[in-house]
Amino acid sequence: MMSEKFERKLEKRLKEETDNMEKQKQETWSRIESELFTGETKKKRTPWVATAVAATLILLIVAASIPDLRQPVVNSVKELFVEEKEQNINIEGQEEETDVQRNADEEWNYVIYVDEDRYRLEEGEGVDRIIPATELGEAYPEVSMMITETEATPGEIESEMTETYPDYSIESEQVTTPQEATELRAVPQGATEWNTPIYRWYVIEGETTYVVKQNYFLEAAEGHGARFDAMLETFEIVEEE
Amino acid sequence: MFDKEGRLLRKAKKGDQRAFKKIYDKYAGYALRTAYAITKNDSDASDVVQETFIKVYRHLDSYDPGREFKPWFYRILLNESRRLLAKRKKREIPAEDELFERAAETSGDxxxxxxxxxxxxxxxxxxxxxxxxxxxxxxxxxxxxxxxxxxxxxxxxxxxxxxxxxxxxxxx
CATH class of the missing domain: 1.10.10.10 (Winged helix-like DNA-binding domain superfamily/Winged helix DNA-binding domain)
Structure with missing residues (x-):
């Protein structure tokens, strides 16, 4: 049997001898960043030339990290979110790949990705609304997801929902998807039909509290309901630094 | 600990680059060591880690947040290492800097x-x-x-x- 002492020594020396990774780490990150976030592809390094390239890159990174006092800081935190990405959504049991686009409300500091093939985000006074890109017609109940900033507590918002929908019973639950939030569901009393309106509100608390109100109808739960949830999953409160 | 990592992963999944960089900072050092140990070449190790993190980012949607991230990550890392080794075997020509490293080894402890x-x-x-x-x-x-x-x-x-x-x- 090998002694524990030998194993400890082996571990210690392995760690010591492979410890000088900082430069390589930075250089590798620079290439990952280029490939994933800036659209250019920096491929495999050429030996010998690589060292010079790496040194230049590090110098550039260091230089870029020194603030240029003549320029205002224009790089908003929002720009750290990619402009467009693919999202997998489960629609009626089928996996679907959807392209979603970054939308960022300048006033309220949040980012959400919107499936712009199907929806559009309308910025309004005090509320942003994500609505179907093509109007559904008068036969259908309202389909929308509204995002609004609030100073109310989850309890107060629950009271507001109870008053707004007296024919529904209100259920409250702490959820982690589509967001870490208080979910408020208005559950219809009695018989339901295909067009029975569905109301689902999410209270998302951060430095600022947001209420997201989803409106759709029973038959659209696995369509619009699932798509609203998928978009809401991408919602992110952004604190400017 | 896991909660913090889970939070970072959720943010990265949403496209948050800062969160992804934090995940990179946490795992890159060990990933480079592991990749080096397998490929025996600094440049290849760096390429393996680059491809691994790109795959991780692009496939975060398929990561099950109910499970530990580390084994999922290392599985991708090991696959990438093996893929590179297989490719290198086909080439059968050692990389130039590998020759350099080997030469350096002969002169040192x-x-x-x-x-x-x-x-x-x-x-x-x-x-x-x-x-x-x-x-x-x-x-x-x-x-x-x-x-x-x-x-x-x-x-x-x-x-x-x-x-x-x-x-x-x-x-x-």
């Missing part, structure tokens, strides 16, 4: 890293996962899809070879 290089890939991999990454034998078996006894046997042989090369005096 033989360290653990160099002795590790002399082991075959199977032994290097288990030794690295065990002593650099701190995986248990069971975890290594799961990662490499091997029987635990095979892992134990490879570890035993790898340690034995290391001990022979480092020298008995080191252990005394």
């Amino acid at each position: 033989t360290g653990v890293r160099e002795i590790l290089d002399e082991l075959d890939e199977h032994h290097r991999t288990v030794l690295t996962l065990k002593y650099l990454e701190g995986f248990s034998e069971k975890e290594i078996a799961d990662l490499l899809e091997l029987n635990v006894n095979t892992v134990k046997s490879r570890l035993f042989k790898a340690r034995k070879k290391m001990r022979e090369r480092i020298g008995g005096a080191d252990d005394e």
